[in-house]
Amino acid sequence: MTASPILQVDGLVKHFPIKGGLFGKRQVVRAVDGVTFDVAAGETLGIVGESGCGKSTTARLLVQLIEPDTGQITFNGKLLGRDLSLRELRRHVQMVFQDSYASLNPRLTMEDAIAFGPQVHGVPEGKARQLARDLLDRVGLDPQRFAGRYPHELSGGQRQRVNIARALAFEPEVIVLDEAVSALDKSVEAQVLNLLVDLRQERKLTYVFISHDLNVVRFISDRVMVMYLGEVAEIGPVEDIYERPGHPYTQALLAAMPSMDPDQRTEKVPLSGDPPNPINPPSGCRFHTRCAHAFARCGQVAPPPIELNPGHRAACHLLREEPKAA
Amino acid sequence: MSKPPLVEVEDLTVRFKGARDVYAVNGVSFTLDEGEVLTILGESGSGKSVTLKTLLRLLPENRTDIGGKVRVGGEDVLAMQGRKLADHRGGTVSMIFQDPMLALDPVYTIGEQIAEAVIRHEKVSSKAAMARALEMLERVRIPSAARRLKAYPHEMSGGMRQRAMIALALACKPKLLLADEPTTALDATVQIQILLLLRELQQEFGMSVIFVTHDIGVAVEVSDRIAVMYAGAFVETGTTREIIREAKHPYTHGLLAANLVGAKPGQRLDAIPGAPPALETRPTSCAFAPRCKHAMDICRAKLPPIRRWHDRRWVSCVLAAEEHASA
Incomplete structure (x- = not known):
């Protein structure tokens, strides 16, 4: 794998204004609040987190849907907006x-749906x-049988295959998959995961794979x-x-995964409470309200990312307090 | 002498009538003892929720044909009428759902809803009922329970609503709790809280639980026994250990692979091809055969034989039966 980043994201911020309260106080949902990361060509970056953590907003920002x-x-x-037009970005980065x-x-057949994009970009109709x-x-959908069908005539797994085919029509280099297999039944999910693994190899694709399912993310990602x-x-190589x-939140998230071993069931709840509301996120480290290790500074100062290993960074004050044992 | 099982289901069939018939459940039999937790594991359309709803008679009567026998605590559930059915629902058996927002009434406070159920089943004063509601909220570990008693469902977070629904379901100390994917819509860190809470409450109350889920991890966390369901029938049953460690049915193997049990990162999964059948007719051969890589002519010709170790460990597959015959 080459190290050159195909996608660089720097300081991404997106706040959604919401209607004010009784006295018209303006509030914002801090959906994405200063997110920086790279994606190397040919790798799969998994993004995980609970609802409201901003993973889907990040995905939409990546393809500039917002x-x-x-x-x-x-x-x-090439910097988007200066060296690169939106139209060009969309051709290379699909979702x-x-x-x-x-x-x-609902009014386009599967063939029309897939052929639509390339035609907009100047490919002749027949081609x-x-x-x-x-x-x-x-x-994996026989064109004889499926080309003329409408979305309601397909199962969820078949439709998701069509969506993947449509994304591929541009010969993109990056595909952003936002919970793309989450709504499918497990047996169908496995089929679509296999398809994604095959396509990645065959077409040297780069994936940004967003999911709440930690098992799936571990299976498909190079970095998380x-x-x-x-x-x-936290961000780093999957293993x-x-x-x-390094981050107490990552530790809790992993500990919250249901056990697959009947002799090693989960005995302790790793985190209590629900994720806080992103409208008024906690001060300092946003996790400090649920963190078992929080101390005074966590509520006051936002921790900077600290490098634990090459390419493995976590934003937590604890990691600075106790330098990593050799 | 051993106690009779709390739940006895014998050759249950459910058919939905309409423009197109659907044979949702095709001959399900099982028993459940007091204090036992059974998980029905299956994908959408396998008939797991329909089986669960039959135990409470929640299916629309004019559009459903139900056959077979369903007994809970010795009572014939399918024959229940009027008052008796109303006592059964929420008294002997109660249910929790995936979406508490739909299960709770939006215009009454949590306290009022729990108290209403208690008054209905136990004929106590409203004061005593409200005291029970408070006790229940505390038992499901809702912080500042006294304040939450006066809260409406929309004022609570998802995890809190799920706890409130569990409090409501358990308020009348049912002998059997039915849980229909109660943690599927929750965040990971909240899901495990609810699973552990259900496990604790099950022990505390000593009740039986039938849990329905598509997630093997969830099944492992909560259940003593697992029944794997496909196309309206159980294909394999056993203890949780037997299903995870010694699965015999090819569909169970496929589900385990699809849940990424032992998967190697980045390598192809041993996925089951195809999709479940539509069930417009009652299967007359192995329903899984079209997707099974071991399928033989006999699988497509008639219903598979059942290999039975004992009445709680069996597999309905010709392969397991053959293995038995040759052993």
């Missing part, structure tokens, strides 16, 4: 969503249709980023994150 308040996105060394039905136009049929075949209330809590998590 515009960030501040922050920069650089693709292949697959969780809701397979809502992401397809685009042939491409659509080839892609249907590639994702853990988010909490709009911030990056570092799962075997040597």
